[in-house]
Amino acid sequence: MAVALSGCGAVAQLYYAPALQALEKAGWLEVRALYDPAPAMRRALKQSFPSALEADRFSRLSEDMDLVILASPPALHAEQSVELLRAGISVLCEKPLATSVAEARTMIEAAAASSGVLAAGMLRRFFPATQMIREMLAAKAIGDITSFDVREGGVFRWPVVSAAYFDKSSSGGGVLMDIGAHALDLMIWWLGAPVDTFYEDDAMGGIEVNCRLRCGFASGFSGQVRLSRDCPLGSRYTLRGTRGWLSWQGETNRLEASFGESRYTLNAAVEHAARPAAHFERSFIDQICNVIAAMRRAEPLRVPAAEVLPSLRLIEHCYARREAMPMPWLGEAEALRAAELNERSPRRAG
Amino acid sequence: MSPRVAIVGANGFIGSRAVEMLHLGGNAEVRPVVRTVQGQATLSRFDLDCRIADACDETSLSAAFKACDTVVHAVAGAPATILKSITPAYRAAERAGIRRLVYLSTAAVHGQAPPPGTDENARLSDRQPVAYNNAKVRAERRLKSLRSRGSVETVILRPGIVTGPRSAWISQFAADLLAGTACWLDGGKGICNSIYVDNLVYAIQLALTAAAADGQAFIVADEETVTWADLYRPVAAALGFDVADIAAASATVGSRKWKDVLDFLHGHPVIRPLRLRLPRRLRSTLSAALSPLPPPVPSPWTYRAAGGPDCVTHEVTPEMAMLYSCTVKLSDAKARRVLGYKPTVSFEEGCRRTLGWLAFAGFPVAPDYLNQAASALNGCSAR
Numbered sequence: 204m205a206v207a208l209s210g211c212g213a214v215a216q217l218y219y220a221p222a223l224q225a226l227e228k229a230g231w232l233e234v235r236a237l238y239d240p241a242p243a244m245r246r247a248l249k250q251s252f253p254s255a256l257e258a259d260r261f262s263r264l265s266e267d268m269d270l271v272i273l274a275s276p277p278a279l280h281a282e283q284s285v286e287l288l289r290a291g292i293s294v295l296c297e298k299p300l301a302t303s304v305a306e307a308r309t310m311i312e313a314a315a316a317s318s319g320v321l322a323a324g325m326l327r328r329f330f331p332a333t334q335m336i337r338e339m340l341a342a343k344a345i346g347d348i349t350s351f352d353v354r355e356g357g358v359f360r361w362p363v364v365s366a367a368y369f370d371k372s373s374s375g376g377g378v379l380m381d382i383g384a385h386a387l388d389l390m391i392w393w394l395g396a397p398v399d400t401f402y403e404d405d406a407m408g409g410i411e412v413n414c415r416l417r418c419g420f421a422s423g424f425s426g427q428v429r430l431s432r433d434c435p436l437g438s439r440y441t442l443r444g445t446r447g448w449l450s451w452q453g454e455t456n457r458l459e460a461s462f463g464e465s466r467y468t469l470n471a472a473v474e475h476a477a478r479p480a481a482h483f484e485r486s487f488i489d490q491i492c493n494v495i496a497a498m499r500r501a502e503p504l505r506v507p508a509a510e511v512l513p514s515l516r517l518i519e520h521c522y523a524r525r526e527a528m529p530m531p532w533l534g535e536a537e538a539l540r541a542a543e544l545n546e547r548s549p550r551r552a553g
Numbered sequence: 554m555s556p557r558v559a560i561v562g563a564n565g566f567i568g569s570r571a572v573e574m575l576h577l578g579g580n581a582e583v584r585p586v587v588r589t590v591q592g593q594a595t596l597s598r599f600d601l602d603c604r605i606a607d608a609c610d611e612t613s614l615s616a617a618f619k620a621c622d623t624v625v626h627a628v629a630g631a632p633a634t635i636l637k638s639i640t641p642a643y644r645a646a647e648r649a650g651i652r653r654l655v656y657l658s659t660a661a662v663h664g665q666a667p668p669p670g671t672d673e674n675a676r677l678s679d680r681q682p683v684a685y686n687n688a689k690v691r692a693e694r695r696l697k698s699l700r701s702r703g704s705v706e707t708v709i710l711r712p713g714i715v716t717g718p719r720s721a722w723i724s725q726f727a728a729d730l731l732a733g734t735a736c737w738l739d740g741g742k743g744i745c746n747s748i749y750v751d752n753l754v755y756a757i758q759l760a761l762t763a764a765a766a767d768g769q770a771f772i773v774a775d776e777e778t779v780t781w782a783d784l785y786r787p788v789a790a791a792l793g794f795d796v797a798d799i800a801a802a803s804a805t806v807g808s809r810k811w812k813d814v815l816d817f818l819h820g821h822p823v824i825r826p827l828r829l830r831l832p833r834r835l836r837s838t839l840s841a842a843l844s845p846l847p848p849p850v851p852s853p854w855t856y857r858a859a860g861g862p863d864c865v866t867h868e869v870t871p872e873m874a875m876l877y878s879c880t881v882k883l884s885d886a887k888a889r890r891v892l893g894y895k896p897t898v899s900f901e902e903g904c905r906r907t908l909g910w911l912a913f914a915g916f917p918v919a920p921d922y923l924n925q926a927a928s929a930l931n932g933c934s935a936r
Binding site: 354356359360361362363364365366368369377405406407408409410411412413429431432433434435436437529530531532533534536537540541544 | 573574577578579590591593594595596597598599600601603605717718724728751898905906907909910912913914915
């Protein structure tokens with residue numbers, strides 16, 4: 204299995220490289236090429252894969268490759284995926300899948316016409332904890348859902364190397380497009396798509412650093428998603444039901460739960476009955492293994508690209524109907540100006 | 554055309570509010586300068602020409618300052634960084650043709666608990682028991698020296714406890730309250746020389762242009778005289794706590810590092826003159842041994858509570874202990890006279906906005922927090 208990596212930035216260096224090294228060692232694949240327009244970034248990753256070709260043009264990845272992992276800026280995902288899929292090469296595309304629904308549809312159409320597969324890199328769906336929440340909700344372990352609360356945020360520490368990360372034309376958006384791609388995907392995966400939404404953010408000519416999405420669902424419950432690259436929100440997904448509650452501290456493998464009127468809280472790690480102990484890095488390996496197995500038609504693709512269309516649609520909907528988030532520390536004149544600038548902030552990528 | 558101002562340290566607490574206020578106020582064209590790409594995260598809300606430059610690197614700063622009229626130096630960091638960032642910033646400002654540089658120092662150059670009558674004319678010591686104070690004193694001296702030989706005008710601002718949205722004084726206290734580790738000395742009766750961040754940014758704006766301010770330092774403060782209890786009472790009330798329940802830390806002093814002690818003795822107003830009476834050779838030996846000392850490591854002094862709920866140990870640092878024992882409200886008379894400074898946000902309004910931010914930032918603020926805060930403010934000794 205010949206694999207290439209497109210985009211040698213933070214996620215590639217921190218997570219994909221160790222996962223690919225582990226799989227190379229296990230004989231699952233061979234990393235044959237690394238592409239990034241910045242030579243320094245390619246060189247940094249080359250240390251992990253000495254025999255891989257340092258490709259200076261993206262088109263070189265089409266040469267004798269089975270799978271390309273796309274970890275390039277989101278605005279390039281559609282164009283690069285389509286080019287690879289047309290050449291019959293499978294793609295595992297980092298989140299967000301695309302910066303618009305239209306782009307995502309183009310990618311999905313290209314995948315349908317290709318011998319390769321298109322997998323959406325929704326890593327969190329590979330966490331045992333998130334899978335167990337889905338199973339518990341399906342089994343109505345906490346009864347009917349009455350509310351939910353998602354909060355995720357803190358001082359931004361992701362080791363980005365390019366200012367393009369904060370440029371809407373390259374990233375597709377701010378915290379909603381970034382962390383929201385995960386959070387909204389999980390929400391919809393667990394609860395279905397909302398029927399009613401209200402979205403506000405703090406973009407003032409740039410991208411949003413804080414946002415809040417309030418959602419109402421067909422069965423009558425509602426909840427909110429609050430995301431930030433600034434405020435110490437922590438990371439907590441809480442679901443309340445008629446017979447108890449569930450709470451997951453994001454990016455861990457622990458679940459907290461309580462049932463009925465119990466005075467006790469369950470706080471436990473989630474483990475797969477037949478697999479090694481789960482950890483964050485292990486999920487990257489599981490994700491790549493699933494894509495390879497799907498390419499070999501040994502198992503279904505866990506997150507086909509079409510599965511993330513609803514969350515992408517919701518993100519697009521939010522940007523199109525954004526309201527200015529109240530910032531209670533602003534003076535009166537400042538607040539007016541902030542609202543004006545929010546109104547002028549780009550409503551879609553590019 | 555609006556004047557163009559570069560703000561170094563633009564992603565910090567004060568820097569980010571300065572960017573926000575100046576940009577939304579339309580008073581200046583703002584150019585944020587940050588050390589790393591990550592530092593642009595919160596600033597990316599705006600469509601601004603953000604630059605990356607290390608505050609200690611003259612070349613990158615010079616490029617970042619190009620075509621700006623003025624510079625605000627709001628760099629936070631360890632004592633070594635505080636001092637190391639002065640010369641590169643000044644030299645870069647000269648190279649870029651900057652007219653004036655406003656440096657954010659601190660009222661702590663006068664100590665955490667200054668004696669009555671302290672004003673900008675008070676003699677500054679760089680041998681205080683707090684390394685941060687010493688670094689700021691040395692930074693001010695270096696800047697003054699650079700100004701005496703250089704072309705860029707300088708204005709130094711000395712704010713006290715800067716409060717407001719994103720202030721660690723507020724968020725850390727709130728976090729400590731929620732964690733059950735909040736404590737203070739003497740019921741928070743000490744004077745808190747507070748300045749709401751918007752008042753400080755207003756002072757910065759004045760300092761950028763005030764005609765007679767060049768080469769001078771200014772203490773800036775809120776209008777009101779407030780205690781630590783006044784500052785923290787509304788925060789506690791909004792989070793459902795009563796300041797009366799805050800644990801008292803007792804003043805049991807632990808051991809100190811020898812270097813801290815030497816540093817303190819070196820600059821002590823009584824001991825220093827005595828050293829001058831020693832034979833020259835012994836004096837120079839002592840000087841070699843004592844100066845320049847490396848910046849003191851954070852002191853292990855701790856004030857341990859006599860006993861708190863659930864046996865939680867409540868500790869305050871020596872710096873906090875001195876702050877809680879402050880009895881003096883520093884005067885901003887000079888800033889009023891020369892800069893035309895007058896606080897624009899009252900203490901009460903500042904509290905209201907700060908609580909609004911706490912709610913925004915996800916702290917579990919009671920839904921009717923404004924009412925609760927209003928009640929808490931009624932008990933405030935602000936005057």
